[in-house]
Amino acid sequence: MAVDLNTSVPHSARIYDHLLGGKDNFEADRSAAAEIVKASPSIPISMRANRRYMARVVRYLAAERGIRQFLDIGTGLPTSPNLHEVVQGVDPATRIVYVDNDPIVLVHARALLTSTPEGSTAYVDADLRDPVAILNSAEVRESLDVSEPVSISLIAVLQFIPDEDEVHKILDTLLEPFPSGSTLAISTVTAHNEQAVAGAAAYRSRGIHAVARTDDEVTALFRGLDLVDPGVTLVHRWRPGPEDEGVEDFHVQMSGGVAVKQ
Ligand SMILES: C[S@@+](CC[C@H](N)C(=O)[O-])C[C@H]1O[C@@H](n2cnc3c(N)ncnc32)[C@H](O)[C@@H]1O
Numbered sequence: 001m002a003v004d005l006n007t008s009v010p011h012s013a014r015i016y017d018h019l020l021g022g023k024d025n026f027e028a029d030r031s032a033a034a035e036i037v038k039a040s041p042s043i044p045i046s047m048r049a050n051r052r053y054m055a056r057v058v059r060y061l062a063a064e065r066g067i068r069q070f071l072d073i074g075t076g077l078p079t080s081p082n083l084h085e086v087v088q089g090v091d092p093a094t095r096i097v098y099v100d101n102d103p104i105v106l107v108h109a110r111a112l113l114t115s116t117p118e119g120s121t122a123y124v125d126a127d128l129r130d131p132v133a134i135l136n137s138a139e140v141r142e143s144l145d146v147s148e149p150v151s152i153s154l155i156a157v158l159q160f161i162p163d164e165d166e167v168h169k170i171l172d173t174l175l176e177p178f179p180s181g182s183t184l185a186i187s188t189v190t191a192h193n194e195q196a197v198a199g200a201a202a203y204r205s206r207g208i209h210a211v212a213r214t215d216d217e218v219t220a221l222f223r224g225l226d227l228v229d230p231g232v233t234l235v236h237r238w239r240p241g242p243e244d245e246g247v248e249d250f251h252v253q254m255s256g257g258v259a260v261k262q
Contacts (some may be wrong), residue, residue, distance in 0.1 A: 003103045004062055010206050012160060013102040013148070017077045018056055019044045020051065024077050024104055040199030046235075047156075049247055050187055050254045051079060053235035054155045055086050057185045057258055060111040060239060062090035067183060069144050069152045073099040073128050074157025078111035083153070084121045085114075092116035095143045101127040104253035114140055128157060128233075129166070131173040147260075149181035156254060158221070159189040159200065162211035167221060175225075180262050187235050187256030196253030218255050225259035232257040 010032035014025035018033045025033075037043055057082040061067040068091060072083050075098040084096040098112050098121065109123040122139035134140060144150055152174050159165050175182060189196050191212035203210035219232045230237065234252045 003107055005103050005107070010208065011102050011104065012210075013076050013100065014201070014210055015203075015208075016047060016156070018081075019047050020079055022077060022079065024108060032203075032208075036199055036202040037205065039202035040195040040253065042195055043199050043253065045247065045251040046196075046253040049236040049244065049252050050156050051244055052241065053187055053195050053238055053254070053256060054083065054153070055081055056239055056241055057155075057256075058083050058086050058151065058153065059090065061151045061183055061258070062087040062094060065149075065181075065183065067149055068094050069148060070094065070096045070151045070153065071099070071134075071140065071144060072096065072153045072155070073134065073174075074154055075100045075105060075112065075123075075161075076156075077105055077108055082112055082113070085117070088116045088119050092118040092192065094119045097120045097137075097139050097143050098122070099124045099128070101125065116201050128154070128161065128170060131170050135174070135177060139177060144203060146177045147179065149183070150178045151183045151185060152178075153185040155187050155256070157188075158209045159212070160208065162209055164217065164220070165170070169222070171221060175261055178261070180260075182261045183258055184222060184225055184261070185256070185258045186218070187254045188218060188221075189253055190215065190218070190234065190255040192255075193250060193253050195250070199253060212253075213255075215255060218257070222257060222259040225261055227257050227259045 007026040014029035018025040115121040
């Protein structure tokens with residue numbers, strides 16, 4: 001399959017990969033990343049905190065809420081540990097569907113398809129702004145059972161969908177077919193950190209729409225659902241692990257939370 005990577009234009013997945021120390025990026029991504037770091041020097045610390053948050057959230061959902069199927073949208077390039085490695089560590093029979101719309105993630109998707117033999121992983125090349133296409137994809141239909149609770153995770157992706165009405169519609173559509181006990185996990189750029197606001201502006205100056213949301217706006221993303229403790233927080237404060245000790249609030253530019261459908 002021929003994939004057009006359009007390497008002269010910066011892509012959010014490749015900027016993120018570069019800032020996490022990865023190698024799947026190009027000059028346009030590295031130059032955009034340098035500008036973003038100038039505007040927002042703590043962003044690499046924040047991104048690592050966000051990645052650890054993802055792992056803690058999905059481990060909690062698998063281990064403490066018994067979720068055995070995951071739909072992760074805006075997956076990004078493979079980065080250790082990947083979501084399936086965390087949740088299949090809890091139960092090897094867990095099924096995971098990954099979704100991203102960046103061609104470079106598609107190129108590297110093989111590294112996301114390393115499921116245990118008991119479980120499954122699948123990858124869908126699709127856009128979050130078309131949730132019906134995601135739900136109707138062969139991978140979702142074959143891997144996810146709509147009679148069982150699912151975890152839908154949108155980690156560090158909703159900042160790229162600035163319109164609140166559009167985000168609400170997307171979330172409602174994604175959760176609609178799944179039963180009570182299903183969960184929504186989010187992290188997104190927070191407006192209560194000046195660096196985060198400057199970082200979002202630096203993304204926009206390179207042609208990538210990004211928005212920083214207030215805590216109220218992040219909380220509103222969970223409307224109709226029950227937030228689990230500790231509610232919406234900076235990501236390093238959500239059930240922190242040992243590696244989060246010593247991380248300062250002003251370094252962290254993402255807030256998030258987990259909520260359950262009744
Ligand atoms: C900052 S990365 C986050 C990766 C991963 N979720 C994490 O937190 O480590 C954002 C990802 O969202 C993807 N993305 C951005 N807009 C998207 C859209 N409209 N549909 C699907 N994926 C999208 C990007 O390609 C990128 O891989």
